[in-house]
Amino acid sequence: MLVLIYFLIIIQPYLYIASITIQDPGDIIDTSKDTADNAIKANYNVMPVMYLLSPLQATSFFNGTQSSSWISHQTFSATANDTNVIVVGNGAQLNLSFVNIVKTGYSSNLLQASFFGVNAAINIQNGSRVFFDHLNVTTHNGAANLYSYGNGSYAYVENSFLYSSGPAAHGLYAGGYGTVVGKNIAHYSGGNRCSSFAGDSPAGYVTISDAIAHTDGIGSATFYALGTITATNVIGYAANAPALFSDGRQISVFTNCDLTAGLLAGTVMFSSMIRQQGAMLNITNSRLTALGNTMPGLWFGNVIATVYLYNTIINTASNILVTANYSQVTQDFNYYAGYPDNPNLLPAVVTINVVECALTGQLIAYNGSSINWIMSQYSTWNGNAYSGYGNSYISISLDSTSIWNVTGNTMLQNLTTSNNSLANINSNGYNISYDSNSTMNSWLNQTTVSLTGGGKLMPAIPGQSVITTTQVTTSSAKQQTPSHSISIFSVPKIFILHLFSIKILIFLFFH
Numbered sequence: 001m002l003v004l005i006y007f008l009i010i011i012q013p014y015l016y017i018a019s020i021t022i023q024d025p026g027d028i029i030d031t032s033k034d035t036a037d038n039a040i041k042a043n044y045n046v047m048p049v050m051y052l053l054s055p056l057q058a059t060s061f062f063n064g065t066q067s068s069s070w071i072s073h074q075t076f077s078a079t080a081n082d083t084n085v086i087v088v089g090n091g092a093q094l095n096l097s098f099v100n101i102v103k104t105g106y107s108s109n110l111l112q113a114s115f116f117g118v119n120a121a122i123n124i125q126n127g128s129r130v131f132f133d134h135l136n137v138t139t140h141n142g143a144a145n146l147y148s149y150g151n152g153s154y155a156y157v158e159n160s161f162l163y164s165s166g167p168a169a170h171g172l173y174a175g176g177y178g179t180v181v182g183k184n185i186a187h188y189s190g191g192n193r194c195s196s197f198a199g200d201s202p203a204g205y206v207t208i209s210d211a212i213a214h215t216d217g218i219g220s221a222t223f224y225a226l227g228t229i230t231a232t233n234v235i236g237y238a239a240n241a242p243a244l245f246s247d248g249r250q251i252s253v254f255t256n257c258d259l260t261a262g263l264l265a266g267t268v269m270f271s272s273m274i275r276q277q278g279a280m281l282n283i284t285n286s287r288l289t290a291l292g293n294t295m296p297g298l299w300f301g302n303v304i305a306t307v308y309l310y311n312t313i314i315n316t317a318s319n320i321l322v323t324a325n326y327s328q329v330t331q332d333f334n335y336y337a338g339y340p341d342n343p344n345l346l347p348a349v350v351t352i353n354v355v356e357c358a359l360t361g362q363l364i365a366y367n368g369s370s371i372n373w374i375m376s377q378y379s380t381w382n383g384n385a386y387s388g389y390g391n392s393y394i395s396i397s398l399d400s401t402s403i404w405n406v407t408g409n410t411m412l413q414n415l416t417t418s419n420n421s422l423a424n425i426n427s428n429g430y431n432i433s434y435d436s437n438s439t440m441n442s443w444l445n446q447t448t449v450s451l452t453g454g455g456k457l458m459p460a461i462p463g464q465s466v467i468t469t470t471q472v473t474t475s476s477a478k479q480q481t482p483s484h485s486i487s488i489f490s491v492p493k494i495f496i497l498h499l500f501s502i503k504i505l506i507f508l509f510f511h
């Protein structure tokens with residue numbers, strides 16, 4: 001499948017839409033031959049062992065600080081299970097130019113693959129440094145293209161072509177505090193849980209520029225942040241995943257990117273274990289598109305996060321810009337978790353700074369979650385905000401240059417405007433109710449004020465909490481069973497039987 005970019009060329013008074021087709025490795029290699037491979041689901045029911053079970057196996061081993069090599073115009077391959085094509089270990093240096101790497105053979109243990117790079121085509125370990133250009137790495141049966149593991153490990157990859165089929169076969173992948181830097185990369189993966197550019201526990205540092213990335217599998221995002229992701233000039237198309245999964249206190253910075261997501265949301269930020277504080281996402285001069293008709297642009301669950309949007313477009317078919325929820329994703333990566341999946345969840349607390357943006361869509365907070373929406377520098381927002389379930393908290397702030405065009409009745413915990421002016425709120429006949437008991441709104445003196453466009457700004461009706469649901473208009477905003485009312489004793493027997501795997505889900509989340 002091709003990735004298309006649409007450029008709007010406005011030549012008054014006509015509007016032309018020109019499209020440019022960009023090829024990814026999935027167009028060059030016949031993916032239909034890999035259908036069976038791509039149907040294999042990653043098996044995450046493995047015993048959690050946090051060390052390398054047995055020494056790495058590889059067809060070519062470059063080892064130790066005395067090892068320094070430069071190789072060009074060769075082909076390396078491996079066919080055995082749990083075997084790397086190339087391992088660069090213990091401070092070795094390796095440069096490759098115009099090298100083909102072909103890897104087949106299965107991974108028997110997702111944890112060993114995720115945390116140590118077992119079965120990856122190329123595995124850079126323990127402070128080794130590599131500089132690669134013009135690689136062609138193709139893997140089948142579930143093997144990452146390149147893994148960088150360990151403090152001081154550094155992999156630089158440019159002008160390279162990366163293809164994988166099979167499960168848990170990421171493109172450029174770093175774990176154990178390793179670093180990978182990619183420039184001019186074309187990536188395709190067809191399998192389950194094969195993100196293009198990924199970090200893994202405890203952290204991986206991933207920097208990508210000038211790349212095209214296409215994933216087709218469930219759980220296969222363009223970016224998976226565990227550590228940091230820095231991406232510039234990346235076109236990403238994740239057919240069955242968000243553009244970003246960010247698990248815990250991670251930092252993702254996207255500049256000049258065009259990212260399209262086909263499942264869950266445009267971006268998904270969560271904590272797989274206890275709720276983490278300090279997750280960050282910056283998106284500058286970019287476009288994020290969420291294709292599905294219930295998918296929000298930005299989704300948050302069980303996390304405390306801050307987002308900066310600068311001159312960025314978010315397109316959603318759902319008309320939902322932001323969801324903040326008492327939830328997270330599961331190891332299946334295809335639905336939002338509820339209490340039976342993880343009873344340790346907490347609501348999302350999200351601050352979104354909107355700068356120089358024109359955005360359209362709703363903000364929905366669920367079950368104790370909060371959204372703090374701060375608009376500045378000539379930003380405009382066409383939208384409304386409400387609670388999807390139970391008590392939620394929505395705070396809206398506008399500077400003197402920003403405009404809120406209200407598209408539905410909205411209930412707020414906190415309204416802040418420049419000089420207490422309401423002139424930048426265009427009500428379109430809709431009402432905004434505010435929590436008159438909140439000191440944040442004391443400037444409103446508990447009064448009802450007429451807004452431009454016929455609507456009113458008014459105290460929430462006495463007896464009715466400002467934070468209660470007023471309207472539920474979209475299909476994705478369906479009512480939830482209050483999570484806290486389910487006790488462990490009411491959980492079905494089948495759940496008890498699965499307690500062991502549930503524990504893994506809670507304490508050990510890997511991709």
Ligand SMILES: *[C@@H]1O[C@H](CO)[C@@H](O)[C@H](O)[C@H]1NC(C)=O
Pocket residue numbers: 061063064065089090
């Ligand atoms: C790699 O080098 C280390 C020392 O740097 C040594 O302990 C280890 O045995 C070597 N491994 C292989 C497979 O040569």
Ligand SMILES: *[C@@H]1O[C@H](CO)[C@@H](O)[C@H](O)[C@H]1NC(C)=O
Pocket residue numbers: 068069070093094095131
């Ligand atoms: C590998 O490439 C780097 C960066 O270009 C260079 O500094 C280093 O000397 C090269 N090493 C070898 C062994 O060619």
Ligand SMILES: *[C@@H]1O[C@H](CO)[C@@H](O)[C@H](O)[C@H]1NC(C)=O
Pocket residue numbers: 052055056087088089090125126150
């Ligand atoms: C990297 O270090 C770990 C921990 O010391 C060790 O288990 C592993 O074998 C090393 N990797 C290589 C390629 O030697």
Ligand SMILES: *[C@@H]1O[C@H](CO)[C@@H](O)[C@H](O)[C@H]1NC(C)=O
Pocket residue numbers: 081106
């Ligand atoms: C390699 O793994 C596959 C899939 O698990 C298995 O069918 C095959 O027997 C394994 N091969 C060997 C030599 O163990």
Ligand SMILES: *[C@@H]1O[C@H](CO)[C@@H](O)[C@H](O)[C@H]1NC(C)=O
Pocket residue numbers: 028029100102136137138161
């Ligand atoms: C990379 O190698 C595969 C075969 O392993 C080949 O089909 C593909 O065309 C190559 N890609 C490029 C860009 O040459």
Ligand SMILES: *[C@@H]1O[C@H](CO)[C@@H](O)[C@H](O)[C@H]1NC(C)=O
Pocket residue numbers: 151177
């Ligand atoms: C590796 O790096 C991490 C993060 O910077 C640090 O916490 C850890 O102590 C380092 N480990 C070693 C063995 O240097």
Ligand SMILES: *[C@@H]1O[C@H](CO)[C@@H](O)[C@H](O)[C@H]1NC(C)=O
Pocket residue numbers: 251253280281282308
């Ligand atoms: C994100 O953007 C904000 C506002 O420009 C900036 O203060 C912050 O340092 C940025 N964070 C990162 C990690 O780049």
Ligand SMILES: *[C@@H]1O[C@H](CO)[C@@H](O)[C@H](O)[C@H]1NC(C)=O
Pocket residue numbers: 323325326327336337338339366367476477480483
């Ligand atoms: C919200 O979270 C609940 C679990 O608390 C989950 O069942 C539901 O699918 C989530 N909905 C969205 C839109 O995130």
Ligand SMILES: *[C@@H]1O[C@H](CO)[C@@H](O)[C@H](O)[C@H]1NC(C)=O
Pocket residue numbers: 382405406407428
């Ligand atoms: C404001 O919202 C109304 C109602 O949805 C819409 O008709 C109008 O076009 C919007 N105005 C702007 C400037 O986007």
Ligand SMILES: *[C@@H]1O[C@H](CO)[C@@H](O)[C@H](O)[C@H]1NC(C)=O
Pocket residue numbers: 372374395396397414415416440
């Ligand atoms: C209300 O919004 C303002 C402006 O964003 C912020 O400074 C303040 O902390 C918010 N108060 C609460 C209680 O959320």
Ligand SMILES: *[C@@H]1O[C@H](CO)[C@@H](O)[C@H](O)[C@H]1NC(C)=O
Pocket residue numbers: 443444445447449
């Ligand atoms: C609230 O009262 C203060 C002091 O009397 C006044 O300056 C302000 O304009 C009033 N605000 C509104 C929204 O009426």
Ligand SMILES: *[C@@H]1O[C@H](CO)[C@@H](O)[C@H](O)[C@H]1NC(C)=O
Pocket residue numbers: 435436437459460461462463464465466
């Ligand atoms: C504000 O507080 C008063 C007194 O505690 C209470 O009667 C009223 O319902 C509250 N209003 C809201 C909107 O919570």
